[in-house]
Amino acid sequence: MKLPTRQPREAAPPGIVGTARVDRRTPTLLSRLEPGDIAVLDHLDMDRATAQRLVDAEVAAVVNASPFISGRYPSQGPKILVDAGITLVDSVGPESFRALKDGRSVRLHQGSVFAGDETVASGRVLDADLLNIELGDARSGMGSQLDSFTHNTSEFLRREQDLLLHGRGAPRLGTKMAGRPVVVVVPGPDHEDELKGLRRYLREQRPVLVAVDAGADALLAAGMKPDVVVMSSPNSADSDETRVSPKALRGAEDVVVLVDRGTGRTPMDSLERLGVRPLRFETGATAEDAGLMLASLGEASLIVAVGAHASLDDFLDRQRGGLASTFLTRLRVGATLVDARTVPALYAGRVRTWHLWLILLAGLVAVVAAIAVTPVGQQWLDDLSPHVSDLFDRVKGLLP
Structure with a gap:
């Protein structure tokens, strides 16, 4: 009798898999994101505030129809996303909004977006090395x-x-x-x-x-x-x-x-x-x-x-x-x-009443200490010692 053999499991295709959230209007898209989503937007020169909200939403990747950095100035958003470990793909073009369906599961690998086995959009991966180069070029173009x-x-x-x-x-x-x-x-x-x-x-x-x-x-x-x-x-x-x-x-x-x-x-x-x-x-x-x-x-x-x-x-x-x-x-x-x-x-804060009492007490202690080392102070201490001893004994006798 021939025993059935287990077929080897096919390896999962490489890349990031997530639900595509697609919207040209960035504010509307941000309100719909969930952890693990792949955000698809059209946002030229990603600003810091938008990038931070994408990080807070815990997206897996961001696909941008426009460049994250146009070169006009060093936009701060892409660095926040890269530092958070979020994969960035830009310049996929406005036609990607027709090919990518909102809510559909997609796979992102080496700058290409796949729906099933079909490539529906392709762009450029913006990693840390390329980001540093583009930020340097953008700083030199701030004059205009x-x-x-x-x-x-x-x-x-x-x-x-x-x-x-x-x-x-x-x-x-x-x-x-x-x-x-x-x-x-x-x-x-x-x-x-x-x-x-x-x-x-x-x-x-x-x-x-x-x-x-x-x-x-x-x-x-x-x-x-x-x-x-x-x-x-x-x-x-x-x-x-x-x-x-x-x-x-x-x-x-x-x-x-x-x-x-x-x-x-x-x-x-x-x-x-x-x-x-x-x-x-x-x-x-x-x-x-x-x-x-x-x-x-x-x-x-x-x-x-x-x-x-x-x-x-x-x-x-x-x-x-x-x-x-x-x-x-x-x-x-x-x-x-x-x-x-x-x-x-x-701001050092407002001076409170207990601050003044503490200063007064510290000053009083300093005065008493100074007097105690003088002959007059020694005489006072000798005169007060019997009274203090009697008071201590009376208090001790009242205790159970």
Whole structure:
């Protein structure tokens, strides 16, 4: 009798296997990602904030229809993804969105995307070595980007000169800021850590809290309530960073809605249905910059920016029309603006009553010690010794 033989198991094809999540709109895609997914998007010059959210989503790989680094400037996002061990494939082209079906299981190997045995998209693998080369080339090409930035800055100043120079057009808030510190919370990759570092400062100084978009819910999650909420223009991309919960809106004393100049589109009706009476702020500035501007116009004694974008790389990495807005707003705010990361190093804390008692006690001990080594002190100690001994014996006799 012939015994059946076990057939050898076929080796699994090489590469990364995962569910494809496909969407041209990056904010929409980010809200649908699950661990192990392969994100398929179209995002030229991946910024740091988007990359961090992809890392937090624990994706297995990212396939980009556009280059992760175009060469215009050294975008910070790709390095965050590579350092997290996420496989990157870019330049697969816009036609990949027709071939790749959302929710389908795909395999990624050596820059090619397979659906079953069929190759549906191909691109370039961006590893650490190639990334370092491209970042170096991009740094040398920043001159042209800065020329464009200079032109946009002059145009923004021309349009917003009344606001920047004289404060005209800004809404009048019910929240009083004059002479008080103000903390402006902007949703960003580091805002949670920066808020934790400010706990002592927030507890002791009780500043006015201005939240920008989803920064309002970040404050609620940290156990604090925003005094002022600044909402982005309705024309801005709808994403998790621009959404604000009804609870945060109802709890704020002032809600400010930005409106692009020359447009009448506002979410006033929907906010009023929530019981919120928003203030209209017509400006081309970003919500982040509008929050800083309101604090400055309110004559805040100090403005602490949480989650804001401060460095030159941050300015360029944001890839937004608000670069000029951010630059000029920071010039307008001036020396009152402090980055949240520097506050823990500079703030020593409020002097408490027990601190004074401790100093007084230390001084008293020093005086007693100094007197004790003098002849007069020795005489006092000799006179007090019998009384102290009697007191000790009486206390000892009262004990069981």
